[in-house]
Each structure stands twice: as C-alpha cells, then as structure tokens.
Amino acid sequence: MRELRIAAVGDVHLDESLRGRYRERLDDIGEHADVLLLAGDLTRHGTLEEAGVVADEFRDLPVPVIAVLGNHDHHSNHPAEIAAMLNDAGIKVLHDDATVLDVDGVRLGVVGGKGFGGGYAGKCASDFGEPEIKAFIGHTKRIAERWRVALKELEADRRIVLSHYSPVKDTLSGEPLEIYPFLGSYLLAEAADAEGADLVIHGHAHAGTEKGVTPGGIRVRNVALPVLGRAYGVYCL
Amino acid sequence: MEAPQYVAARVQRALAEDERTNELGIRVDVRGEQLFLRGQVTGNERRLLIADVAREAAPGLTVRNEITVIDVRGPGEEERL
Ligand SMILES: [Fe+2]
Ligand SMILES: [Fe+2]
Numbered sequence: 001m002r003e004l005r006i007a008a009v010g011d012v013h014l015d016e017s018l019r020g021r022y023r024e025r026l027d028d029i030g031e032h033a034d035v036l037l038l039a040g041d042l043t044r045h046g047t048l049e050e051a052g053v054v055a056d057e058f059r060d061l062p063v064p065v066i067a068v069l070g071n072h073d074h075h076s077n078h079p080a081e082i083a084a085m086l087n088d089a090g091i092k093v094l095h096d097d098a099t100v101l102d103v104d105g106v107r108l109g110v111v112g113g114k115g116f117g118g119g120y121a122g123k124c125a126s127d128f129g130e131p132e133i134k135a136f137i138g139h140t141k142r143i144a145e146r147w148r149v150a151l152k153e154l155e156a157d158r159r160i161v162l163s164h165y166s167p168v169k170d171t172l173s174g175e176p177l178e179i180y181p182f183l184g185s186y187l188l189a190e191a192a193d194a195e196g197a198d199l200v201i202h203g204h205a206h207a208g209t210e211k212g213v214t215p216g217g218i219r220v221r222n223v224a225l226p227v228l229g230r231a232y233g234v235y236c237l
Numbered sequence: 238m239e240a241p242q243y244v245a246a247r248v249q250r251a252l253a254e255d256e257r258t259n260e261l262g263i264r265v266d267v268r269g270e271q272l273f274l275r276g277q278v279t280g281n282e283r284r285l286l287i288a289d290v291a292r293e294a295a296p297g298l299t300v301r302n303e304i305t306v307i308d309v310r311g312p313g314e315e316e317r318l
Contacts, residue, residue: 017282032312045259206262219318226277229307234315
C-alpha cells in the first residue's frame with residue numbers, strides 16, 4: 001500500500017490583515033502532501049468576514065482540504081454559517097463525523113470535530129454537581145461518544161482523528177498546568193484508543209509541544225501554528 | 238495599591254475579551270512599574286494591538302512588549318510514523 005503524506009496545521013487565526021499571507025506558502029503543497037488537515041481556530045473572532053478570508057486562502061488547492069472548527073471560530077455564534085462557507089469553497093468541515101478520501105486507491109478515513117475540555121484522567125471535571133459543570137463535561141462526553149461511533153463505523157485503510165482540543169497532556173507541555181482542563185480532555189483519547197486510529201492531530205495549545213502519544217499508543221501531533229513554526233507539518237503513514 | 242497579580246489577571250482577561258485582540262496565548266507579568274508581554278503572534282500589527290489593549294487595561298505601567306512575530310516559511314521536514 002502506498003504511503004500517505006498528511007499535511008496539517010491549526011490555529012492560523014486568519015483575518016483581513018493576513019489575507020494572502022498564508023496562501024503564498026501553499027503553492028507547492030502538492031509536492032509535499034496528499035491531503036491538508038486544518039485543526040481549528042481558522043479565524044480570530046469567528047466572524048463571517050474572517051471565514052471569507054479562510055475560504056479564499058484554502059480554496060482550489062492541488063490537494064483535498066479537511067477541517068474542523070475551533071473555539072475562536074465559535075466566538076461570534078456562527079459556526080454553522082462558517083462551516084457552510086468553507087464547504088462552498090471545497091473544504092470538507094467535520095462536525096463529529098467522518099469522511100473517507102481515496103488517494104491512489106488507499107482509503108484515508110478522517111474522523112473528528114472541535115472536541116472540548118474537561119481535563120485529564122484523575123485530574124478532570126466530572127458529571128456531578130451544578131448544571132453548569134454537568135453541561136461542560138456533558139458536551140465533551142457527547143462529542144467523544146460520537147467520535148467513537150464514527151471510528152467504529154469507519155471503513156478505511158488509514159485512520160486519522162482530527163480535533164481542535166487536545167486528547168492528551170503530552171502535547172500541552174509548555175502550557176501552565178492550571179489551564180489544562182480548558183485545553184482538552186482524555187475522553188477524546190479514550191474514544192480513539194477504543195476503536196483504533198493511526199494518528200491524532202490537534203491544535204489549540206499555542207504554547208504546547210508537537211509530539212505526544214495516547215495511553216493506547218496512538219501518535220498525537222499538536223499542529224498549532226506557533227508550535228510548528230512552519231507552514232504545516234507533514235506526517236507520513 | 239492594587240496587587241500586581243490582579244493587574245496581570247485584568248490585562249490577561251482584557252486581551253482575551255477585547256475584540257481587537259481575542260488573544261488567549263499571551264503571558265502577562267507585572268513587576269513593579271513594568272508590565273511584560275510574552276508570546277508569539279503571526280504579524281506585527283497584531284503584536285502592536287496587543288500592547289495597546291494591555292496599556293489601556295493597566296494605565297500607568299510601562300508596557301514591555303516582548304511578543305515575537307513568527308514568520309512561517311515552507312513545510313520543513315516530513316516525519317515518517
Ligand atoms: Fe488558537
Ligand atoms: Fe483554540
């Protein structure tokens with residue numbers, strides 16, 4: 001089976017002032033990668049104007065583009081409109097579901113969505129107490145369950161989980177410990193480990209580190225732009 | 238006098254909540270009369286805006302803008318997993 005080259009970046013946080021600046025780094029992406037994954041926080045405030053910049057920066061590339069949204073893309077309460085604008089530009093936006101691409105006969109399956117927080121095993125919020133806390137952790141639990149089902153049903157040769165929030169602590173190293181519960185949740189990793197995947201991609205932790213692994217041994221890569229310090233990471237499966 | 242921790246927390250919240258910035262990833266430290274900003278952004282315009290918002294949230298302090306602008310080039314080396 002042919003090797004797949006996965007390009008990935010998150011947290012590009014585009015707005016009008018950055019129009020065209022990211023695009024110029026993507027011209028030769030077809031020479032480096034078979035697909036581009038965008039790990040959320042594509043905009044700064046989640047406005048439709050900023051989403052227009054994102055659509056223009058990533059449309060008509062020589063490789064397919066698959067994205068999830070991040071917390072910034074939700075800030076103006078227009079996530080559905082933003083997703084629709086990106087879809088119109090040919091960018092497939094995942095919302096706790098799956099997509100399968102055919103790359104020269106190799107089926108690449110990608111499952112994912114924004115994800116959410118809650119913290120990591122033994123040091124996390126639980127479904128107990130005030131309704132506000134239950135709503136917080138309940139959001140993460142429902143997302144993780146949808147990913148687990150999507151992974152279970154996925155028929156593909158290579159399997160990737162694409163998230164904005166982090167499924168593991170490893171890739172948060174460099175962030176203050178106190179904010180870990182807002183950076184991700186182990187429930188996301190648990191879903192991936194339960195059904196199996198070859199790689200987990202996430203963003204959100206701008207001060208974290210690139211490389212980690214889930215408790216079950218799946219490689220995790222934090223592709224937040226400030227972490228990578230390069231236009232995108234390329235991972236070969 | 239207001240404790241420096243509260244000033245730093247107010248600036249950090251302003252950076253996150255002010256719609257000119259909505260910046261969550263900047264470290265803010267207050268030492269005496271100085272306010273230090275550290276982190277990474279992708280453009281100089283954004284770097285200057287962050288300092289403006291910080292200055293408004295903490296008038297009277299000298300803002301030391303130590304935020305770096307990252308200039309992202311090329312994809313770098315690929316990794317085989
Ligand atoms: Fe971000
Ligand atoms: Fe984020």
